[in-house]
Amino acid sequence: MTAPDTHPPARADDGGAARDGGRGWAIRGTGAHLPRDVAHSADLSRSLGLEPDWIERRTGIRRRHVAAPGEAASDLAAAAARRALEAAGLDAADLGLIVLGTSTPDVIAPSTACRVQTMLGARRAAAFDISAACTGFVFGLQTAIGWLATQRGAPPYALVIGVEVYSRFLNPADRATAALFGDGAAAAVVGPAPPGHGIGPITLGSDGSGADDVLIPAGGSRLPANAETLAALGHTIHMDGRAVRDFITAIFPRLVAEATEAAGVKPADLALVVPHQPNPRLVAALAPDAGLDPAQLAIVGDEVGNIGAASIPYALDRAVRTHRIGPGDLVLLAGFGAGLTWGHTLITWPPP
Known part of the structure; x- marks a missing residue:
């Protein structure tokens, strides 16, 4: 696989810099919300x-959560959304937008976001999905901010959700994928910021030459479902582990460098870095290459595995609820995933 900066990426750099009358x-x-059932790495x-400690030694993942039969992405997403609304002190009627990132929707169409909208009773909200794999939450933040900055007469709050039910798309005999992926959802409410606080510019990138590095090859218009695709396990996640590892190793330090240089700060100035963590042990090991102390990272993948688009908002919610973030802290979100896609934003955390 070529390095992620070999080809000029598609970019968007106006995220949080967008203003609505200076807002x-x-x-x-x-x-956040996790399914009740747990699959331990030893089992x-x-x-x-394999040896009972094989997965944990290589990935740092100790367990992951698994959706119950009949439990879909919209169920997990709605539960996480209700908790985010409660934390924000808002009702569903206060929402003008619901944007949901996922690679494992309830159905191909319509959007899972529309199902979440009716489950919440958010009748005033427009709702749609984003397909940016594990960077879906960061892409969703960009979308929400752009929408909020240009709407007139709509409620000034947006709900950004990341959710995955990967367990429905795993080959249990494939150690490269079965060891990593879990199910879960997390959400954030975006609204007006007090002066001097809030989401900074959001930078997004893509490199479609790596689109086949992680994918579910069958079930779309290129390989519609049939007996052959089912027999070939084409509806499960296929991953080139070496290519993905090389991508992570290159992109994570680069995202930290880009974000801090653009903001005129040093990596040491960051109170918290919230990375996507498909392999939490690998991401933690990259901290020195990014100029970070491992203690600056919000690592939660050991508890949930790779939960895709929910990974960053889940780690962020955990950091908020354990008081790792305070008013005025600089918080970096660094996402990367299939597509290939990546994105980052630096947040000056607001007061309650």
Whole structure:
């Protein structure tokens, strides 16, 4: 796979810098939800014919949550959304927009966001999905801020959700994927920011030459479902582990460098870095290359595995609820995933 900066990426750099009469935008509340059932790495290792500590030693993942039969992405997303609204002190009627990032929607169409809208009773909100894989939450923030900055007469709050039910799309015999992925959802409410606080510019990028590095090859218009695709397990996640590792190793330090240089700060000035963490042990090991102390990272993948678009908002919600973030703190969100996609934004955390 070529390095992620070999080809000029598609970019968007006006995120939080967008203004509505001088207004900025901030995260006003967060929430998360995990399914009840838990799959421990020791048990999963044994099922793969491996030593009980094999998965944890290589990835740092100790467990992941698994959706119950009949439990879909919209169910997890709505539960996380309710907690985010409660944290923000808002009702569903206060929302003007719901944007949902996922690679595992309830159905191909219509959007899972529309199902969440009716589950919440958010009748005033426009609702749609974003397909940017594990960077979906960062892409969703950009979309929400752009929408908020240009709407007239709509409620000035947007709900950004990341959710995955990867367990429906795993080959249990494939150690490269079965060891990593879990189910979960997390959400954030975006609304007006107090002066001097809020979401900074959001930078997004893509490199479609790596689109086949992680994918579910069948079920779309290129390979519609049929007996052959089912027999070939084409509806499960396929991943080139080496290419993905190389991508992560290159992109994470680069995102930290880009964000801090653009803001005129040093990596040491960041109170918290919230990265996507498909392999939490690998991401933590990259901290020195990014000029960071490992203690600056919000690592939660050991508890939930790779939950895709929910990874960053889940880690962010955990940091908020454990008081790792305070007013005025600089918080970096650094996402990367299939597509290939990546994105970052630096937040000056607002007061309650």
